[in-house]
Structures are given as structure tokens and as C-alpha cells.
Amino acid sequence: MADFPLPLTQLFGSWGAYSIYLMIGLGFGFVLESAGFGNSTKLAAQFYGRDLTVFKVMFTAIIVAMSLIFLTSAVGLLDYNLVWVPPTYLWPGIIGGLIMGVGFIIGGFCPGTSLVAMTTGKLDGVFFVFGVLTGIFLFGETVQYFDVFFNSSYMGRFTLPELFNVSTGSVVLTIVVMAVMLFWGAEHLETWVNKQLGTPPSSTQQPSVKSANRSLALPGASAMIALALSVYVIGQPTTEDRWQKLAPELQAQIDNRAIYVSPKEILSTHFDHSLQLVIYDVRSEVQFNQFHLADAKHLKSGQITEEAKALRLAPANTVILLVDNDEQRATETWKQLKAESVQNVYVLEGGVKRWLNTFTAQHDVHYEQPASPLQPLLYQFDSAVGSQHPAAKPSPVNFPFEGTPKIKLELKRAPASGGCA
Incomplete structure (x- = not known):
């Protein structure tokens, strides 16, 4: 479907x-240092309203x-x-954010900027990094x-x-x-606070610099709003949209029966x-309770997207099997999971009917012999046995x-990660 994120x-x-x-x-550190973020005084000034750089x-x-991100996704x-x-x-998260905020005010750095300061030889950055490492050690020893x-x-x-139940755009x-x-x-706010305190503007707020920044402010703001409007108008792809893009490649696997095990x-x-x-097991709850494979979970159609989120983070040796009475509903679920970027998904060949035809003891299941191995087997249990049947x-x-x-096993594409500090 999509080319990014790249599996580097x-x-x-x-x-x-x-x-x-x-x-x-290195590029990230260079940008931070160029912006003055290796200076603890400048960083701490934001908490007092003097410098909000x-x-x-x-x-x-x-x-x-x-x-x-959302435009390229769209x-x-x-x-x-x-x-x-x-x-x-x-x-x-709330408590951790408060603790980090207090540490930021006291030390003048966050973990990322402290590394920048240490790299440029600032002693306060060096002590802050050692403080971070000490905190990590103490946390690891006490988290139990x-x-x-x-x-x-x-x-x-x-x-x-999801919180506000509105579109991403x-x-x-x-x-x-x-x-x-x-x-x-x-x-x-910066202008007012510095005027009240009688403090001079920082080097990044010299008149010539501020004038240049203001000349770029309107075009920059307009460009950002235009970019956001594009995301809003285009919208994010649905599961069906993703499948339509994947279909030329994946439909062949269905036609060749490569996904049926x-x-x-x-x-x-x-x-x-x-x-x-x-x-x-993607059948109805009644059929699931009647008989299902050992360790199977009942999956309703409305749960597929949520389950996909967990399956994308599953270990690389995870194999997902979809089970239906035959193959039709399981195949449709397979399409949805593949469209949601889930890997190593297969469908039980012939469904539960073929499974029973292969393994069941014939004395307590009423059935008709299929004309061919792939023809569904008609069966009926005298009671709901779940996974208790042999x-x-x-x-x-x-x-x-x-x-x-x-x-x-497909080669797992781990989710791309990132973040500050």
C-alpha cells in the first residue's frame, strides 16, 4: 500500500x-543548539514568560x-x-509529566537538550545528564x-x-x-513580561531578528493553515480505501489459495x-458456543479494527488464523486485517466444516459426506460443547x-517510533 515508514x-x-x-x-542536535536550546538559562526562561522560544x-x-504525517497518510x-x-x-502520564516539568524548571534542561549541552562542553549539561542516568537507575530499582x-x-x-469522536482532519x-x-x-506575552521586569530582550529577540521573524510570520501561518485544510478536505483513508490499493497485489494470494491453510x-x-x-472465530456467537477450536477467541465484525491495533504490535512469530463455517466471512476479515497492516494472517481451509470432517469422532456429530474435500460439511451437535469436544x-x-x-512468516515491519527526550 504505502511506501513509508521505510523498514530501514x-x-x-x-x-x-x-x-x-x-x-x-546529529541533525536534531545541531538544530537544537542553533536554536539556543543548549543554554539552560534560555530554556528555563520560558517558565517565567521572558523567552518563549x-x-x-x-x-x-x-x-x-x-x-x-496526516497529509502523506491521506x-x-x-x-x-x-x-x-x-x-x-x-x-x-500526568504524574510523570509533572515530575519532569519540575525537573525542567530546576535543572533548566529536558533530557534531550541536556545531551546537546553536554556535547558542547557545558558543565551544567554534564551534571544534568548524570542526574538523568541516576534517576533512571533508581527508577529501575524501585519500580517494583x-x-x-x-x-x-x-x-x-x-x-x-477518538477522545472527541471527530475526524482526524x-x-x-x-x-x-x-x-x-x-x-x-x-x-x-514576552514583550509585556520583559517590560514589567525591565529585562532586556534576548539575543534572539533583537530588533532586526524580530523584524525578520514577523515578516515571515504571516506567510508561515498561512502555509500551515493551508496544509491543515488539505488534510481536512482529503480525509484519512478508510479500511476499504486501503484494501482497494492493496487488492492488485493481495487478491492474487486469494485466487491462488495461498492464504488457506x-x-x-x-x-x-x-x-x-x-x-x-x-x-x-468470526462466526456468530451461537455457532461459536456450539463448537470452536481450542484457544479460539470470538471476533465480532465491530472488533476488527481494535484487534488490529494489538496484532500490529504482536511478536514477529505470531500467526493469526481466521475461522468460519466455510471460508467466506473469514476471507473478508482477512482483507480487513491486511488493510490494517496486520501480517501473517491465514484462513482455515474449508472452515470448521472441513476441520470436523477431518478430525471429529462420528458418533456424536450428524453430517453428510461432502462430494469433494472443499465442499462444506453439514453438521449438527446435540448440545453446545464449545472447545470441550475432542x-x-x-x-x-x-x-x-x-x-x-x-x-x-512475513518479515515484520516494526512500527516506526520517535519522540523528544
């Missing part, structure tokens, strides 16, 4: 990827990155599903005493569009407009400890798998 390790190898990370880090630079970076260049969004732990709170109020990958446009207004307010291969996979088999997880010794395995 796969494209350039480990050393090539690390070289790119190094260049990005930190706020303006960082907030500009945020809204530019946000707008470009036009199909970026797979946003593979962009790392830190999971939300509400109360631990408050791990319940540390892992509390977990909300997963929770974003503002609406959130992007609102934040950009709000940022422009805050930038205007920040300029006036025989019951005996699934049984051998179930007992293969090198793989983590996750089974989703056919739910038969012994692989009695049913050895012979043939070429269809299950092949």
Missing part, C-alpha cells in the same frame, strides 16, 4: 540503519510534523498504522514497589480523534489554528512452540501433516 534495517542492514539514525540524531520552536515542529504515501503512537497510561500504579489507567493507542486543523493564535499571544497444518502449528498461534484440539500424532507448509 531491511533496506540497508543493521549498520546502514544505525548510520541513518546517527545522522538524524522553546515553546514556539517545539510547537512549530509538532504541528509541521503532524500536518505532514494521499497514500505513509502507512499511519506503522507509526508508533505511545500508549496512554493516563494518571502515570509501585508497578501497579505505573501500569494503571491503560488506554492503549488513544488519540484526540478536524483535530489537525483545530490544533494548527490554535497554535497560530498561541504564537501571536506568546509574542505579546489445511486443518492438519494448523494442528501441527498449534503444537509448534516456535510459533504463537492466535485463532479468531475435535477441538486433537493429537497431532494421530493426524500427521504431510506436504509443503503454506504458513511462512
Whole structure:
């Protein structure tokens, strides 16, 4: 579907990827130092309203990155599903933010800017970095005493569009407009605070610099709002949109039956400890309760998107199996999961009907012999047995798998991550 984020390790190898990370880090540090963010006095001044350069630079970076991420996602260049969004732990996040804020005021640095200061030989940066490392060590040694709170109020990958139940474009446009207004307010706040305190403007606020900045302010603000409007108008791709883009490549796998795995291969996979088999039963709840494979989870159509979020972060050896009475609904679910960037997804060949035809004891299941191996088997249990029936997880010794395995682990594309500090 989308070309980005790039799987750098796969494209350039480990050393090539690390070289790119190094260049990005050096560039980021250069920009921070050029903006004066290696100076603790300048950084701390934002908390007193004297110099809001930190706020303006960082907030500009945020809204530019946000707008470009969702614009490239809207036009199909970026797979946003593979962009790392830190999971939300509400109360631990709030408390942690307050602690970091206090440390920022006292020390004059955040972890990232302290590294910049240390690199340029500033002693306060060196002491701050050692303080950070000491704090990390102490946290690691004591987290066991408050791990319940540390892992509390977990909300997963929770974003503002989900919080307010509005479109992504609406959130992007609102934040950009709000940022422009805050930038205007920040300029006036700096002027007023410095006038009240009788302090001279900082070097970055000299008349010539301020004049140049103001001449660029209107074009810059206009460009950002235009960018956000583009995101709003185009909108984010739906699951159906993603599938339509993937269909030319993936439909061939369906036509060639590459995604349909025989019951005996699934049984051998179930007992293969090198793989983590996750089974989703997409039938109705009544049919699921009547009989289902051992360890299967019932998956309703409305749960697919939420499950996809977790599956994208699953270990690389995870294999997802979709189970239906036959194959139709499972195939449609396969399309949705693939459109949501989930890998290593397969469908039970012939569905539960073929599974029963392969493994069940015939004395308690009424059925008609199929005319061909792929024709659905008609069956009926006398009671709802769930996974208690012997056919739910038969012994692989009695049913050895012979043939070429269809299950092949795709190379996992880990979500691209990033962030300050």
C-alpha cells in the first residue's frame, strides 16, 4: 500500500540503519543548539514568560510534523498504522509529566537538550545528564514497589480523534489554528513580561531578528493553515480505501489459495512452540458456543479494527488464523486485517466444516459426506460443547501433516517510533 515508514534495517542492514539514525540524531542536535536550546538559562526562561522560544520552536515542529504525517497518510504515501503512537497510561502520564516539568524548571534542561549541552562542553549539561542516568537507575530499582500504579489507567493507542469522536482532519486543523493564535499571544506575552521586569530582550529577540521573524510570520501561518485544510478536505483513508490499493497485489494470494491453510497444518502449528498461534472465530456467537477450536477467541465484525491495533504490535512469530463455517466471512476479515497492516494472517481451509470432517469422532456429530474435500460439511451437535469436544484440539500424532507448509512468516515491519527526550 504505502511506501513509508521505510523498514530501514531491511533496506540497508543493521549498520546502514544505525548510520541513518546517527545522522538524524546529529541533525536534531545541531538544530537544537542553533536554536539556543543548549543554554539552560534560555530554556528555563520560558517558565517565567521572558523567552518563549522553546515553546514556539517545539510547537512549530509538532504541528509541521503532524500536518505532514496526516497529509502523506491521506494521499497514500505513509502507512499511519506503522507509526508508533505511545500508549496512554493516563494518571502515570500526568504524574510523570509533572515530575519532569519540575525537573525542567530546576535543572533548566529536558533530557534531550541536556545531551546537546553536554556535547558542547557545558558543565551544567554534564551534571544534568548524570542526574538523568541516576534517576533512571533508581527508577529501575524501585519500580517494583509501585508497578501497579505505573501500569494503571491503560488506554492503549488513544488519540484526540477518538477522545472527541471527530475526524482526524478536524483535530489537525483545530490544533494548527490554535497554535497560530498561541504564537501571536506568546509574542505579546514576552514583550509585556520583559517590560514589567525591565529585562532586556534576548539575543534572539533583537530588533532586526524580530523584524525578520514577523515578516515571515504571516506567510508561515498561512502555509500551515493551508496544509491543515488539505488534510481536512482529503480525509484519512478508510479500511476499504486501503484494501482497494492493496487488492492488485493481495487478491492474487486469494485466487491462488495461498492464504488457506489445511486443518492438519494448523494442528501441527498449534503444537509448534516456535510459533504463537492466535485463532479468531468470526462466526456468530451461537455457532461459536456450539463448537470452536481450542484457544479460539470470538471476533465480532465491530472488533476488527481494535484487534488490529494489538496484532500490529504482536511478536514477529505470531500467526493469526481466521475461522468460519466455510471460508467466506473469514476471507473478508482477512482483507480487513491486511488493510490494517496486520501480517501473517491465514484462513482455515474449508472452515470448521472441513476441520470436523477431518478430525471429529462420528458418533456424536450428524453430517453428510461432502462430494469433494472443499465442499462444506453439514453438521449438527446435540448440545453446545464449545472447545470441550475432542475435535477441538486433537493429537497431532494421530493426524500427521504431510506436504509443503503454506504458513511462512512475513518479515515484520516494526512500527516506526520517535519522540523528544
